[in-house]
Amino acid sequence: MDQHFPEHFLWGGATAANQCEGAWNEDGKGVSTADLMTAGTRTKPRAFTPEAQDGAYYPSHEAIDHYHRYEEDIALFAEMGFKVYRMSIAWTRIFPNGDDLIPNRAGVEHYKNVFECCKKYGVEPLVTLSHYEMPFHLVKAYNGWASRKTIDCFVKYCETVFSEYRGLVKYYLTFNEINVLSTPFGGIMAGGIMPKPEMLELNLHGAGSLPDDANVRFNALHHQFLASAKAVQIAHAVDPSIKIGCMIAGMALYPYSPDPKDVLAAQQNTQAGNYLCGDVMVRGEYPTFARRLFEKQGVTIEWEKGDAETLKNGKVDFYSFSYYASGCVSTDPETIRTSGNFLFGVKNPHLRESDWGWTIDADGLRYYLNELYGRYGVPLMVVENGLGAADTVEADGSIHDPYRIAYLKAHIEAMREAIADGVDLMGYTPWGCIDLISASTGEMKKRYGFVYVDKNNDGSGTLSRSRKDSFYWYQKCIESNGSDI
Numbered sequence: 001m002d003q004h005f006p007e008h009f010l011w012g013g014a015t016a017a018n019q020c021e022g023a024w025n026e027d028g029k030g031v032s033t034a035d036l037m038t039a040g041t042r043t044k045p046r047a048f049t050p051e052a053q054d055g056a057y058y059p060s061h062e063a064i065d066h067y068h069r070y071e072e073d074i075a076l077f078a079e080m081g082f083k084v085y086r087m088s089i090a091w092t093r094i095f096p097n098g099d100d101l102i103p104n105r106a107g108v109e110h111y112k113n114v115f116e117c118c119k120k121y122g123v124e125p126l127v128t129l130s131h132y133e134m135p136f137h138l139v140k141a142y143n144g145w146a147s148r149k150t151i152d153c154f155v156k157y158c159e160t161v162f163s164e165y166r167g168l169v170k171y172y173l174t175f176n177e178i179n180v181l182s183t184p185f186g187g188i189m190a191g192g193i194m195p196k197p198e199m200l201e202l203n204l205h206g207a208g209s210l211p212d213d214a215n216v217r218f219n220a221l222h223h224q225f226l227a228s229a230k231a232v233q234i235a236h237a238v239d240p241s242i243k244i245g246c247m248i249a250g251m252a253l254y255p256y257s258p259d260p261k262d263v264l265a266a267q268q269n270t271q272a273g274n275y276l277c278g279d280v281m282v283r284g285e286y287p288t289f290a291r292r293l294f295e296k297q298g299v300t301i302e303w304e305k306g307d308a309e310t311l312k313n314g315k316v317d318f319y320s321f322s323y324y325a326s327g328c329v330s331t332d333p334e335t336i337r338t339s340g341n342f343l344f345g346v347k348n349p350h351l352r353e354s355d356w357g358w359t360i361d362a363d364g365l366r367y368y369l370n371e372l373y374g375r376y377g378v379p380l381m382v383v384e385n386g387l388g389a390a391d392t393v394e395a396d397g398s399i400h401d402p403y404r405i406a407y408l409k410a411h412i413e414a415m416r417e418a419i420a421d422g423v424d425l426m427g428y429t430p431w432g433c434i435d436l437i438s439a440s441t442g443e444m445k446k447r448y449g450f451v452y453v454d455k456n457n458d459g460s461g462t463l464s465r466s467r468k469d470s471f472y473w474y475q476k477c478i479e480s481n482g483s484d485i
């Protein structure tokens with residue numbers, strides 16, 4: 001092991017407001033899109049209900065109550081040695097409706113307290129401005145990101161956040177997994193676009209075949225690109241030392257076979273699913289392949305004067321991404337029939353899967369890091385990674401999770417190799433450092449944490465926190481800067 005992590009490598013963990021905070025209607029918070037999503041399971045999709053329904057269970061409403069327990073949680077993160085805590089701000093706490101004239105002071109103060117708490121423990125916050133939620137009022141009034149009006153609302157929100165938290169927050173990300181909006185699944189979750197009745201169920205596995213309006217969706221994505229570019233410029237104007245990144249759902253896609261048709265298809269899927277967003281946000285312009293991609297889907301981006309300059313002047317400082325699994329691309333109908341219809345493409349016969357069907361592929365992370373750094377040459381950060389698994393609490397209260405440790409260890413080794421390959425990697429914030437609500441299924445049972453939270457799928461539980469074996473393992477990892485794993 002001769003390669004080391006850089007001296008100031010940002011070790012930490014990641015969460016998102018709607019998956020951990022709870023307190024969904026406290027202290028003036030408005031209703032967000034995430035507050036209207038019911039719980040599901042691996043096989044039963046979550047549903048989006050345009051109104052909160054009596055008797056339905058909405059996991060975001062209480063989540064793990066991080067809103068009231070952030071101090072205890074941040075203390076636990078600090079005990080593990082976190083240098084950085086990736087979290088998101090709920091837009092609806094700052095502007096409950098999204099288009100309010102003045103910010104909600106209680107919301108502003110809440111995050112100020114959270115950041116002060118991070119400071120007290122020597123943990124740097126890394127703040128996602130929009131993580132799979134937006135004020136529901138903006139959806140009703142303007143159809144979310146389908147409207148340019150939402151850009152102005154977001155800009156105002158960003159101005160407020162950057163100036164209120166000046167000196168407290170150095171690192172920001174604009175839109176979580178922005179490229180999810182290039183798929184039909186992203187419509188409501190990532191774009192706040194009111195779903196058609198047939199799309200109210202967030203069926204990950206069938207997303208590709210669901211009806212939606214690609215033209216509306218890609219124009220909404222264009223609006224997010226503009227909003228992100230504006231946010232970058234505002235952040236730099238407020239405080240030139242702020243570093244602000246994009247956040248992409250990392251997709252390492254392999255051709256299923258050496259058939260050149262599979263190779264081409266994998267390349268095209270990578271371009272469409274991955275590079276489209278990265279190119280716009282890092283390079284400041286749409287890639288040349290976008291023209292044909294849009295033509296094929298009947299998409300016409302409605303450009304307005306000044307858009308191209310906005311994108312050019314709002315390039316991000318670094319590229320961050322989530323990485324959980326890799327996938328394969330096949331053009332053979334028989335392969336698609338037998339191992340297709342999978343979130344990340346066709347199943348790879350060489351890889352094992354998690355209990356939720358996600359392939360486990362640490363080499364894919366090294367491959368992906370090299371691909372990205374070769375393409376963009378900007379610092380990279382892995383801001384989500386991890387294994388969603390059910391845990392067992394032993395009679396003495398201990399939680400043994402060697403499967404999680406093995407997963408993380410392999411991925412940390414892959415990052416170390418990528419650094420040895422020459423990749424500039426800033427940091428690593430594994431997902432759900434404390435157990436929280438799963439985004440795809442709405443479950444508690446799908447746990448990622450180093451910290452266990454006593455809460456069940458049906459909402460029962462004491463919400464008490466306890467340390468898993470992985471907690472002590474990660475503590476050692478950070479202490480040794482990644483050499484003792």
Ligand code: BG6
Nearest residue numbers: 016177322388437438439440441
């Ligand atoms: C990412 C999201 O897609 O994956 C997170 O940014 C999410 O919000 C994470 O929780 C893990 O996915 P899941 O469905 O297992 O929670």
